[in-house]
Amino acid sequence: xxxxxLLSLVNAFAIWAAVVLADHHKWRALVLLGVVTAAIDxxxxxxxxxxxxxxxxxxxxxxxxxQVIPVVYTVNVAFTNYSTGHILSRSEAISNIEQNSLTETxxxxxxxxxxxxxxxxxxxxxxxxxxxxxxIGTPDGLHPIPKxxxxxxxxxxxxxxxYTPLKGTELAGIDAELxxxxxxxxxxxxxxxxxxxxxxxxEPTYRFDRQRDAFVRIxxxxxxxxxxxxxxxxxxxxxxxxxxxxxxxxRNFGRIIHSSLIRGPFLKVFVWTMVFATSVVLLSxxxxxxxxxxxxxxxxxxxxxxxxxxxxxxxxxxFLALLVWQGLLNDDxxxxxxxxxxxxxxxxxxxxxxxxxxxxxxxxxxxxxFLVSLGALQSIPAELIEAAEVDGGGAWQxxxxxxxxxxxxxxxxxxxxxxxxNFNNFNNIYLLTGGGPAxxxxxxxxxxxxxxxxxxxxxxxxxxxxxxxxxxxxxxxxFFTVGTISAISFSRTKALENLA
Amino acid sequence: xxxxxxxxxxxxxxxxxxxxxxxxGIADTWWRHLVAWIGVVIALFPVAYIxxxxxxGDNSLSxxxxxxxxxxxxxxxxxxxxxQHTTGHATFQNAHYLSWxxxxxxxxxxxxxxxxxxxxxxxxxxxxxxxxxxxxGMLTLLLxxxxxxxxxxxxxxxxxxxxxxxxxxxxxxxLPALIIVYLGGAMGVNTWLMKGFFDTIPSELDESARVDxxxxxxxxxxxxxxxxxPVLAVIALISFISTLNEFVIASVILETQQKFTLPVGLxxxxxxxxxxxxxPFAAGVLxxxxxxxxxxxxxxxxxxxxxxxxxxxx
Numbered sequence: 145x146x147x148x149x150l151l152s153l154v155n156a157f158a159i160w161a162a163v164v165l166a167d168h169h170k171w172r173a174l175v176l177l178g179v180v181t182a183a184i185d186x187x188x189x190x191x192x193x194x195x196x197x198x199x200x201x202x203x204x205x206x207x208x209x210x211q212v213i214p215v216v217y218t219v220n221v222a223f224t225n226y227s228t229g230h231i232l233s234r235s236e237a238i239s240n241i242e243q244n245s246l247t248e249t250x251x252x253x254x255x256x257x258x259x260x261x262x263x264x265x266x267x268x269x270x271x272x273x274x275x276x277x278x279x280i281g282t283p284d285g286l287h288p289i290p291k292x293x294x295x296x297x298x299x300x301x302x303x304x305x306x307y308t309p310l311k312g313t314e315l316a317g318i319d320a321e322l323x324x325x326x327x328x329x330x331x332x333x334x335x336x337x338x339x340x341x342x343x344x345x346x347e348p349t350y351r352f353d354r355q356r357d358a359f360v361r362i363x364x365x366x367x368x369x370x371x372x373x374x375x376x377x378x379x380x381x382x383x384x385x386x387x388x389x390x391x392x393x394x395r396n397f398g399r400i401i402h403s404s405l406i407r408g409p410f411l412k413v414f415v416w417t418m419v420f421a422t423s424v425v426l427l428s429x430x431x432x433x434x435x436x437x438x439x440x441x442x443x444x445x446x447x448x449x450x451x452x453x454x455x456x457x458x459x460x461x462x463f464l465a466l467l468v469w470q471g472l473l474n475d476d477x478x479x480x481x482x483x484x485x486x487x488x489x490x491x492x493x494x495x496x497x498x499x500x501x502x503x504x505x506x507x508x509x510x511x512x513x514f515l516v517s518l519g520a521l522q523s524i525p526a527e528l529i530e531a532a533e534v535d536g537g538g539a540w541q542x543x544x545x546x547x548x549x550x551x552x553x554x555x556x557x558x559x560x561x562x563x564x565x566n567f568n569n570f571n572n573i574y575l576l577t578g579g580g581p582a583x584x585x586x587x588x589x590x591x592x593x594x595x596x597x598x599x600x601x602x603x604x605x606x607x608x609x610x611x612x613x614x615x616x617x618x619x620x621x622x623f624f625t626v627g628t629i630s631a632i633s634f635s636r637t638k639a640l641e642n643l644a
Numbered sequence: 645x646x647x648x649x650x651x652x653x654x655x656x657x658x659x660x661x662x663x664x665x666x667x668x669g670i671a672d673t674w675w676r677h678l679v680a681w682i683g684v685v686i687a688l689f690p691v692a693y694i695x696x697x698x699x700x701g702d703n704s705l706s707x708x709x710x711x712x713x714x715x716x717x718x719x720x721x722x723x724x725x726x727x728q729h730t731t732g733h734a735t736f737q738n739a740h741y742l743s744w745x746x747x748x749x750x751x752x753x754x755x756x757x758x759x760x761x762x763x764x765x766x767x768x769x770x771x772x773x774x775x776x777x778x779x780x781g782m783l784t785l786l787l788x789x790x791x792x793x794x795x796x797x798x799x800x801x802x803x804x805x806x807x808x809x810x811x812x813x814x815x816x817x818x819l820p821a822l823i824i825v826y827l828g829g830a831m832g833v834n835t836w837l838m839k840g841f842f843d844t845i846p847s848e849l850d851e852s853a854r855v856d857x858x859x860x861x862x863x864x865x866x867x868x869x870x871x872x873x874p875v876l877a878v879i880a881l882i883s884f885i886s887t888l889n890e891f892v893i894a895s896v897i898l899e900t901q902q903k904f905t906l907p908v909g910l911x912x913x914x915x916x917x918x919x920x921x922x923x924p925f926a927a928g929v930l931x932x933x934x935x936x937x938x939x940x941x942x943x944x945x946x947x948x949x950x951x952x953x954x955x956x957x958x
Contacts, residue, residue, distance in 0.1 A: 147861070161811070164810055164811065165810060168809070168810045170810055173810070195773060195860055196769040196773040196775045196778075197769075198769075198860075198861075199765040199766060199768050199769035199773075199860075199864070200765070200766050200769050200781070202761075202762050202765055203762035203763060203765060203766045203827075203830055203831040203835070204766075204831070206762065206824065206827040206828045206830060206831075207785075207788070207828055207830075207831050207832075209803070209824075209828060210800060210803070210824070210825050210827070210828025210829075211788050211791075211793065211796070211828040211829060212788060213799065213803070214793075214796030214797075214799035214800050214803070214828075215788065215791045215796055215799075217796070217798075217799035217802075218791075218796045218798075218799055221798075431683075434679065435679065435680070435683050438675075438676045438679040438680055438683075439676070439680060441673065441676060444673060444676060445673070445677075446677070446680075450680040450683075450684060453684045453687060453688060454680075454683055454684060454687055456687055456688060456691060457687050457691075458940075459936065459937045459940040459941070460691070460933050460936070460937065461885060461888050461889055461932065461933060461936045462889050463888075463889045463891060463906075463907040463910075463911075464906075464910070464929050464932055464933055465690065467910055467911065467914055467925075467929070468690050468693075468694055468926075468929055469690060470914065471914070471922060471925070472690055472693065477922075479693055507686070507687075510683075510687075511687070564790075568792055568794075570794055570891075570892065571889060571891055574891070575891065575907075575911060596792055596794060599792075600794060600892070603798065604797075604798075612798060619791070619792055622792050623790055623791045623792065626790050626792075627787070627790045630786070630790060
């Protein structure tokens with residue numbers, strides 16, 4: 145019964161959405177909606193074979209829309225040159241270049257303009273040039289009109305026989321039509337309105353030659369050819385902006401290896417990412433284990449209190465802790481410097497910033513390893529340890545040979561998972577240092593940037609030129625790195641065996 | 645850790661001693677208290693400072709101290725826009741904090757509830773049915789999660805932008821849009837965790853219900869879900885906290901102050917010379933930490949259990 149009600153609601157919503165989509169002429173979306181809705185109806189009304197699907201469909205719809213499609217899109221972009229200056233499609237870029245290349249002619253002919261409509265209600269330009277000649281301009285061309293048929297006042301035509309001037313209110317909605325209005329005057333030149341009351345002759349500096357599929361600079365005949373990577377480039381290397389978005393194959397990956405401008409920072413960032421993730425995991429584990437061993441003593445006074453207090457950093461949302469630490473580590477007013485009477489630039493010196501980032505991340509991660517180690521320690525049978533001691537093992541030996549190996553069986557997979565997490569821990573870097581401080585030899589990568597924040601900056605940092613193609617290529621490399629680490633982790637756990 | 649410490653740790657009391665449950669003497673335990681106290685001080689240092697700064701009358705960063713000089717609620721008042729806060733050269737009034745807080749609760753709460761629902765449905769299918777593509781399906785879920793979602797944010801932005809052209813209520817700068825984007829990640833690791841738990845619920849229970857004529861849906865709602873309450877609670881908490889922490893997607897989709905979530909709002913707050921607004925900032929942090937901390941306190945038993953069990957299971 146509930147099923148019928150829910151299904152009717154879904155269908156009712158789909159019908160409403162369909163009407164809205166039709167209203168907006170979004171036909172492709174409409175078809176998609178129809179298919180999805182029909183599929184849902186079939187799955188939930190069919191009797192037997194769709195039972196698993198009934199449970200999988202709701203989550204899958206969101207998964208497809210907001211994970212699979214974005215990922216496919218991003219992977220696709222990795223093989224394009226999508227970046228600042230290469231955003232438009234090729235035909236958009238060509239018309240954009242044609243538009244941009246229009247400049248006022250050297251003799252600078254200009255006209256006083258009056259907007260009018262002809263007998264068929266078409267927009268025309270009534271033009272008066274500087275030497276007093278009068279014309280009617282239409283998209284067909286420029287037609288002289290005798291002075292006897294017009295009246296002129298205040299240096300502009302006010303009336304013309306057979307035409308009606310536009311009144312104030314009519315001007316309001318005409319912007320779009322006016323901005324694309326051109327009166328061709330031969331030789332590629334055209335008269336274009338500049339606002340409502342003047343017009344100038346514009347001529348292009350480039351001409352698109354459709355036969356050669358190339359742009360020609362009109363004044364000297366220099367040819368700009370399609371270089372196959374989304375730009376028109378001349379033999380001397382000059383390039384016309386903008387370019388367009390096109391597939392460039394493995395070029396983005398090639399740039400990471402070959403371009404010294406990218407390779408240098410990339411390698412540095414990669415090494416630091418490894419150092420960061422490794423040291424955070426190892427330090428957190430060591431400290432967490434130390435605390436666990438310390439508190440793993442039956443009958444220790446205040447044991448529960450200690451445990452409750454020690455896991456507080458784990459209970460505070462990480463973004464808050466990060467923002468607070470940013471304040472505490474402030475070099476001028478920060479509490480840390482004032483408490484220790486130091487003036488260490490915790491976040492503004494490259495090396496201190498690295499130390500700070502690791503310290504804060506460890507602070508956030510220790511409670512996790514503390515809890516995990518405590519649980520693992522308590523699960524090691526006391527008899528095993530006692531047996532080892534009876535056999536004459538020293539305390540350190542017993543720890544090294546018995547306790548630690550047993551502990552690692554349980555904790556190692558979690559350490560690998562934690563490594564993978566910290567490898568991509570964008571927040572810890574971005575909310576603390578923003579990846580900074582800047583290092584002088586790289587415009588993008590800061591001292592504490594890890595791969596993910598570096599990539600984020602390449603993709604989105606305004607002002608430095610956004611290179612979404614390159615960023616997506618690095619994203620794929622990150623994916624394989626993390627994927628490999630996780631594969632190792634999973635092959636060591638029994639999670640996959642449960643699948644059988 | 646040093647050798648001395650581990651030796652001390654491993655000089656375990658003999659079985660006879662343990663039977664008597666005698667408290668260990670101070671000679672044996674002083675170093676444990678010392679290590680624990682050092683740990684506690686480092687863990688609580690920032691927390692203590694924030695609590696102190698939130699109630700401190702001097703609301704600049706340079707004026708903050710561990711023990712407030714003057715106890716006051718002014719920071720909270722100015723945070724809620726009740727009162728203008730003036731210190732020396734800075735005037736501060738924030739009318740948006742309550743919206744940020746509310747938005748975060750709506751988004752994180754909504755996402756958590758729906759995530760539990762969606763991933764429980766999927767986990768049930770993976771746990772109880774044998775069908776073609778089951779193994780591939782689960783592996784795919786894991787694989788997709790390894791792609792840094794952060795970098796798909798442009799595609800997500802474009803999707804939301806285009807959807808919003810037609811359906812304004814899930815367009816840019818709306819909370820429902822943010823929630824449905826987060827639901828894209830509802831399956832994945834959560835489904836794996838839940839499937840693991842569902843597998844431990846004896847299938848004899850479902851079978852006897854099925855014999856009594858229950859449909860798969862009735863078994864799911866009536867038998868499996870109630871038994872899985874602990875794991876549902878833990879997944880809800882994990883989802884709530886990770887949504888609360890999410891910064892990048894929220895900062896891309898939400899555009900105006902009234903719609904910001906806490907991370908976006910507070911981050912921007914910090915960007916604007918916050919050393920002068922340290923007091924109100926601290927008050928904001930304090931309040932923002934409350935919901936997660938409360939949830940954590942209530943569910944602590946389950947979380948610690950889950951973590952340690954997961955660890956032991958390996």
